[in-house]
Amino acid sequence: MTIRVWDYLTEYEAERGDILDAVETVFRSGQLVLGASVRGFEEEFAAYHGIEHCVGVDNGTNAIKLGLQALGIGPGDEVITVSNTAAPTIVAIDSVGAKPVFVDVRADDYLMDTTQVEAAVTGRTRCLLPVHLYGQCVDMRPLREIADRHHLPILEDCAQAHGARHHGRPAGTMSDAAAFSFYPTKVLGAYGDGGATITSDETVAANLRRLRYYGMETRYYVVQTPGHNSRLDEVQAEILRRKLTRLDGYLAGRRAVAQRYADGLADTDLVLPRLADGNDHVYYVYVVRHPRRDEILERLRGYGIELNISYPWPVHTMSGFAHLGYPTGSLPVTEELAGQIFSLPMYPSLPVEIQEKTISALRDILKTL
Template identity: 70%
Template sequence: MTTHVWGYLEEYEKEREDILDAVDTVFRSGNLIWGPSLVAFEEEFAGYHGVSHCAGVDNGTNAIVLGLRALGVGEGDEVITVSNTAAPTVLAITLAGATPVFVDIDPQTYLMRVDQVADAITERTRCIVPVHLYGQCVDMDPLKEIAAEHGLFVLEDCAQAHGATQHGRVAGSMGHAAAFSFYPTKILGAYGHAGATITSDAGVDAELKRLRYYGMDRERYYVVTPNGQNSRLDEVHAEILRRKLGRLDEYIADRRRVARVYDEALADTDLVLPATAPGNEHAYYLYVVRHPERDRIIEAMKAHDITLNVSYPWPVHTMSGFSHLGYEPGSLPVTEELAHEIFSLPMYPSLPPKEQERIIEALTATLSTL
């Protein structure tokens, strides 16, 4: 049996009837773009996060791009973030016209070192993008204090943290705005590309909704914002997502159940298991472990027909496409060290107990040979 790391097929089989009904509902309605399903999803997604507004967009990258633009970030500005993230986080900053500036990460949680942010601020800094990575939140209270002190915006990258909480607050509800991806593998996933940006600022939301629609306001064919684009969330995905939103807490509960089994079964191994920061409730988008013999472990597990993922093997600042930023090897030491050691075990809500047991047995046997 091949282990589907993301569980896409298992989820579809379980929810197939509802997913197909969602598609049929939209097709029969005749509203394929900008209809009642999008309006309903935006209201419900904003409500889940306790914020006032949501703008559905075509993918998670543009959720960040348009979020930054709606906050007024552009040419000549700097945005502080991390290099231990998916490249689209950083690409979005450059697409908005700004320059990314990196700080290192915590060696236990792999999240932004908030205590390094103040030293990274310059007169050009306009925004901070904390990445809520792997399913838990960056320490937001001190980060918000730094932002307030320096007059900076905070745009949360929540692509991997749907439903995660910190001190009872849902990821995405703590900054000036927050961006989400609904890529099929996400905790709340669509069946193609989809995203959203949320905020409680009515002015930011109005600009977001202009930016996603060619820069047009209420009047069709009349542009009021010159850097808009075609970036709308379609009705099919909006309808699928609003139905799946009702199951989001169930997905997270199942992920936490899977994580507990790993925690207990692997506690006595020499793997470094996930650490949850104080105040956080981890949603376990990924179950990320650490070992100095990572590559040998991954190769050995292939013999058991088990695929282990690495998120991410190349820190963004080490990629040739970002060499112009001028970061030398060793400039982000924790990020660079972890890139050689971290990897993910299969994690999805419908992971069968027997399959998880097989994964654990194969992994434990592999570790015993190192």
Template identity: 70%
Template sequence: MTQLVWDYRDEYERERQDILDAVDAVFRSGRLILGPSVQSFETDFASFHGLPYCTGVGNGTDALMLALRALGVGPGDEVITVANTAAPTVVAIDAIGAVPVFADIDPATYLIDVEHAAAVITPRTRALLPVHLYGQCADMAALERLAAEHGLVILEDCAQAHGARRGGRMAGTWGRAAAFSFYPTKVLGAYGDGGAVVTPDEEVHANVRRLRYYGMEDRYYVTSTPGYNSRLDEVQAEILRRKLTRLDDYIAGRRAVAARYAEGLADTDLALPVTEPGNDHVYYVYVVRSSRRAEIMESLLARGIQLNISYPWPVHTMTGFAHLGYRPGSLPVTERVATEIFSLPMYPSLAAGDQEKVIDALREALAAP
């Protein structure tokens, strides 16, 4: 079977010497926790976004959770987000005792429907948490207006959108804070777990830094509770610092793959990704849509090509979130889309020849009666 999925070993072979140099530099530094590599990466990642502050944390879920707490969101507060995201977005809200409230999505882009978000605001709503899904930005100008009208804070989930822009403005620079994941598959991925919170706000920054380190400002002295242990590892930070200089190349590679799909599948009835006007898509995943999903995926599997679904179950339908009280049909667009979407292989090093095999197999499956 041909599993055309990203494998870190391909990237490792190309970048092996730099990665080994990064590991060696950390081990020779004498600092393994919150040392110069974390500090340098935080400075570089903040600068990349044109922001003054970045805090490296253990993973993307922690980044969301700590950012929410740093923004003053707490038990009983409602946070509006989407259900067609990876579960960690909602897990983070639930973990601090806040209440996830779901808005439906745009049927073309699968991004948050701002009008529906406005409709579910209540007196308990404290924050908007848009997800820049699959690699492109939500309508942040409209969400900014909505937040200002209702006195809400915005936390951006940028786990899938490193380097994406809307109207020339980078993902992560619209809200009062933004959370990133550096899980290995991400557009900017580590060689293990990692996350970060960026913000223009000095108070939010100080709060996140305390929260990630037990609530301490000085060693051994806790100034606020609850605190957590969520620190970006020195080795991962040094690897990320070096990979950040190649982020534009990774994005260019993904866009080249997306362009080949768009050309090769343009005359089929497969619904291809729609990029909103003004968006610069980075194609974390390449999500297509068809009412014949099951038979298409089975046809490709028979030809040795295994595809993925991102994501098959909307979060509000999961038994782990039954306590939120959502019923089938409550988010009709989200639920319908989840039955039709699937992801094609997408990573910068995907060879054109391998991609052609996927395109040919898709065209054959789509042409079948």
């Protein structure tokens, strides 16, 4: 048996009856697109966050893209964000014609270094896009102050932070809009693609609803700006409704796994995740750090353990984004992290014996490096 960073089969066996009932509910509903399941999930996901509006879309990338467009971001605008993220964050910015402008991350928690943001603001800056990475939130208080001084909207990338909190506030509620992914690996994951953008702004919400449906308010008639076919699927929405009721249990499971790692690896020279001040971490991934990362990963394969790197290539170093003009060395913390970080198995149904095997293998390897 190969141990990997993520697996859904144990969870599926436990929830199989409910998942299949969700599919049956939709198939018997008589409406397969933008029906009762999407509306129900939108209402319940908004209520979970204590916010007015949720607009379900087809994936997390389009949740960001449509969020930017709904905020009025377009060609020639600049969006300040980070390179230590999954490529879709930057793909979404690029897809609306805007330019990503990168600041570095903090060396201790790998989150946006908000002390660098104000210096990156120019006359073309139109949005700040913090990425709540690995399961905990960026320091939003100074970011909000910068946004207010320069009259800029904030769009939170919450793809990895369902249920996380910052000084008691849920991720996604500290901005003008926030984008979520429901890709299967996520803290709240569908059985396929899905996403949503939440907001308390009625105008932004109306823009989002038009944009996900070709730009239409009335069937067959495009109003104002042409949009996209970016609707959340009814089946995935109904599954997400069921799973949303279990989200707090998933979070407890992830935190229990994280605590076992912290206890089992505390006396090693692995750098373990640091909880930033004011944060409640949800451990979407459990990212550790070591200067001999590649050797550790190769030796773990001998134990039947295949781990992941989140992320091996900072976005600004990818050839597809060479046109942005960030040379090697321009984001030193991000670049150093890319050579040292890796993710341990993390999901709420992770069997204790698999986690203990992973801890034991790591301890054996670290002793002999």
